[in-house]
Amino acid sequence: MDELNTTRTPLAGRVAAADRPGSTPQNIAVGIILNPKHPATLRAYAELVPELRNAGAHYRSMTTTVERSGRWQAEQLISWGADTVIILGGDGTIRATAPVLAEADILTFLVPTGTANVLSRHIGLRSCRHAIEHCVSTIASFIRDGAPPNLRNVPINTAEFRTADGARHGTVFISLAGIGGDARAVAHHHASLGLLGYAWGAARALFAADFTASAGDNACMRDTASTWDNTNTGEGTASRPVWSVMASKVARPAGPIAVFPEAHVDAQTFSMLTVGPFPHSPMARCRAWAGIAAACLQGRPDTHPLMNYRRTTETTVTVESPVPAQLDGDLIGDCLELRVSAGEKTLRVSAPAS
Numbered sequence: 001m002d003e004l005n006t007t008r009t010p011l012a013g014r015v016a017a018a019d020r021p022g023s024t025p026q027n028i029a030v031g032i033i034l035n036p037k038h039p040a041t042l043r044a045y046a047e048l049v050p051e052l053r054n055a056g057a058h059y060r061s062m063t064t065t066v067e068r069s070g071r072w073q074a075e076q077l078i079s080w081g082a083d084t085v086i087i088l089g090g091d092g093t094i095r096a097t098a099p100v101l102a103e104a105d106i107l108t109f110l111v112p113t114g115t116a117n118v119l120s121r122h123i124g125l126r127s128c129r130h131a132i133e134h135c136v137s138t139i140a141s142f143i144r145d146g147a148p149p150n151l152r153n154v155p156i157n158t159a160e161f162r163t164a165d166g167a168r169h170g171t172v173f174i175s176l177a178g179i180g181g182d183a184r185a186v187a188h189h190h191a192s193l194g195l196l197g198y199a200w201g202a203a204r205a206l207f208a209a210d211f212t213a214s215a216g217d218n219a220c221m222r223d224t225a226s227t228w229d230n231t232n233t234g235e236g237t238a239s240r241p242v243w244s245v246m247a248s249k250v251a252r253p254a255g256p257i258a259v260f261p262e263a264h265v266d267a268q269t270f271s272m273l274t275v276g277p278f279p280h281s282p283m284a285r286c287r288a289w290a291g292i293a294a295a296c297l298q299g300r301p302d303t304h305p306l307m308n309y310r311r312t313t314e315t316t317v318t319v320e321s322p323v324p325a326q327l328d329g330d331l332i333g334d335c336l337e338l339r340v341s342a343g344e345k346t347l348r349v350s351a352p353a354s
Helices: 011-017 039-055 071-080 091-103 118-122 128-145 181-187 194-205 282-297
Strands: 029-034 058-063 084-089 107-112 151-155 157-163 168-173 176-180 211-222 240-242 244-248 270-275 307-327 330-341 346-350
Touching: 029 039, 029 071, 039 058, 039 084, 039 128, 058 071, 071 091, 084 091, 091 107, 091 118, 091 168, 091 330, 091 346, 107 118, 107 128, 128 346, 157 307, 168 330, 176 181, 176 211, 176 330, 181 194, 181 244, 181 307, 181 330, 244 307
Parallel strands: 029 058, 029 084, 084 107, 107 346
Antiparallel strands: 151 346, 157 168, 157 330, 176 244, 176 307, 211 240, 211 307, 244 270, 270 307, 307 330
C-alpha cells in the first residue's frame, strides 16, 4: 500500500482540471470505510480490492467499530490524503461519515452491504455487484482519460430531539426521519435477521396505539386535504391523535412501493406524511390498512384520507408522552420532541448514469 502526500489536489478539483486542454489525470488515492457488521461487507471488499489494484488506484482501508461508527475513519482517511472514499455499509454508516466527507468535498462511492440500503437504491445502485462495477469503472475511466463522474448532490439533513429524560440531542440524517408507528416497526426489527426483522416489526406496529402530537412547519407547500393546519406557515397546530409522522427524501423507504411518490433524494424539501388516526376496533383498523395498501399499490397513496402529505423544509413534532423515533431506519429512543431541517451541505455521490 502506497501512502500518499496529504497536499494532493482533491479529486473534486482534478475532475474540473481534467476538462482543460493538456491536463493529465493522476493516480487516485482511494479511502475505503468498511462496516464489518454485515457478512456482505467482507465479501464485497474481497471483490473490490483486486479490481482497484488493476485500475491503478492506491487505497487505504479502515473498519468501523461500535465506538467509532465512521466519522473518525473518514477524518483519518482525509488526513491521509484520500481523493475519494468508498463506503461499504448501509445507511447508518453513510450517515456517520457524511458530515466529514461533505465538509471536505470528497467524492463518495457507495457499495450497499447493509440491510435496507435506502440511499443506494435511490441513486440507481441495483446491487452490491453493480455498485462495485460502477465504482471501479468510474475510477478507472478517470485515471485513464479524466472522464468526470456522474454526480448526485445529496443534502445532509439535521435532526434535534428531546428524549424521555428531557435531554436534548443533535445529529444528522440522510433519507428518512419518523416518530410513532414507523419507529415502533424499527424497534422490533432485531427479532429476526435482515429484512424479515423489519417486516416482523412492521406487522407488530400496525396495531400500535395512536399518540397525541402537534406539529409546526416551515412549509413551502401543503396538501389541501391535510387534516392539520394548511394556512399559517410556521405556526403550530392543535394536538390530535396520529399513528406516525414522517419526513422523507426518498420515494420508497422500504420495499418497492412508493410511499412518498413526490420525494427526491436530492430535493431541498421533505415530503411529510402524517398517518392516522386509526379506528380503535381491530376489524376497522384492518380495513383501514387494507385501504392504504390498495392506494399505495395503485400509486396514489395521497388519495386515502388517513395519509396526509405536505412539503416542508423544517418541522417540529411534539408529543404528550414519550414515543419511539428513528433516523434512517435506526432507532434513537423514546422522544418527546423531534425537529428536522433540510440540510444545506451536500454529500457528492457518484451515481450510475440514468
